[in-house]
Amino acid sequence: MPTPAPPFAAGLLAELRAARRVMVFTGAGVSAESGIPTFRDALTGLWQTFDPMDLATPEAFGRDPDLVWGWYEWRRMRVRRAAPNPAHRAIAALAARVPGLTVVTQNVDDLHERAGSPAVIHLHGSLHQPRCSLCAYPFALPDAEPLEPEAGRRLAPPRCRQCGGAVRPGVLWFGEALPADAWRAAEAAAGGCDLLFSVGTSGVVHPAAGLPLLAARRGATIVQVNPHPTDLDRVADHSLHGPAGGLLPALLAAAWGGE
Ligand code: OAD
Numbered sequence: 001m002p003t004p005a006p007p008f009a010a011g012l013l014a015e016l017r018a019a020r021r022v023m024v025f026t027g028a029g030v031s032a033e034s035g036i037p038t039f040r041d042a043l044t045g046l047w048q049t050f051d052p053m054d055l056a057t058p059e060a061f062g063r064d065p066d067l068v069w070g071w072y073e074w075r076r077m078r079v080r081r082a083a084p085n086p087a088h089r090a091i092a093a094l095a096a097r098v099p100g101l102t103v104v105t106q107n108v109d110d111l112h113e114r115a116g117s118p119a120v121i122h123l124h125g126s127l128h129q130p131r132c133s134l135c136a137y138p139f140a141l142p143d144a145e146p147l148e149p150e151a152g153r154r155l156a157p158p159r160c161r162q163c164g165g166a167v168r169p170g171v172l173w174f175g176e177a178l179p180a181d182a183w184r185a186a187e188a189a190a191g192g193c194d195l196l197f198s199v200g201t202s203g204v205v206h207p208a209a210g211l212p213l214l215a216a217r218r219g220a221t222i223v224q225v226n227p228h229p230t231d232l233d234r235v236a237d238h239s240l241h242g243p244a245g246g247l248l249p250a251l252l253a254a255a256w257g258g259e
Helices: 008-017 029-034 058-063 065-080 086-092 111-115 180-192 207-218 244-255
Strands: 023-025 099-106 194-201 221-225 238-240
Touching: 008 180, 008 244, 023 086, 023 180, 023 207, 029 086, 029 244, 058 065, 086 111, 086 194, 086 244, 099 180, 111 244, 194 207, 194 244, 207 221, 221 244
Parallel strands: 023 099, 023 194, 194 221, 221 238
Antiparallel strands: none
16 A cells, blocks of 8 residues: 555654665656656656657667757757756755765756755766767757757757767667666665665666665665556555655655754
8 A cells, every 4th residue: 555645654754764875766757847748657758749769769860860959959948947846856955864865867857956966866868968979079068048949840960079970969868878887876876775765757767767676675665756656666665656846845844844
């Protein structure tokens, strides 16, 4: 049975207060209340409207770089115009309560950072760090917003200042390996934490989705926050079914509000 929330189970509050090393693992759902679409939600998920094989593979970029660059610029503009929501802010505030907090995200936005979380581990890259598709030289995005964002607008990618190659989005595509340093740090955090929050992820994209399972095998308490059931319900010690922007601030207030 899912934990009714709120009020939260006394056991959950005690485990949260006692935890010394906490990992917060997030997916697209943590940014949903900022107006950023998820991938797999019925009706609103990006993969309901767009085919990832046309947009999120190295082959797609090779075939039609303007389509791919335009789509990611549309997504980057949406993120620029969005603001962190109470879930991002609660996660940042948790750092003041927990001695060792690590935030690991599958998201390519910068909303955790803008909410005040330092050193966020990005497993799937970042919309804000494009690089050359040939020589990997970083490309500095201009600060000004280029054009009114529009889904499906083709846009020629800029050229690399070093070698002239086409600049590609700094995100991970299907068929690519995760950044090794980020993955190592995420595995270490999952394997060494007392408590892991899994927030706003469907948990279907591996290897990232294996992190809560690794933490569970090592004996960590698993707390899931998601309005909908996922496979992690079978493993989680506490499944809080509701939007993260409401549940996470309420949970922190319940755990420490009286101090
Ligand atoms: P998904 O779209 O697969 O899942 C989003 C999850 O967020 C769903 O389980 C929703 O129920 C949940 N959700 C929606 N609104 C929420 C809210 N307000 N609060 C909490 N949860 C909410 O997104 P991810 O799990 O992040 O990969 O997807 C994983 C990866 O698949 C992404 O990183 C991306 C995608 O293809 C790459 O781009 C490589």
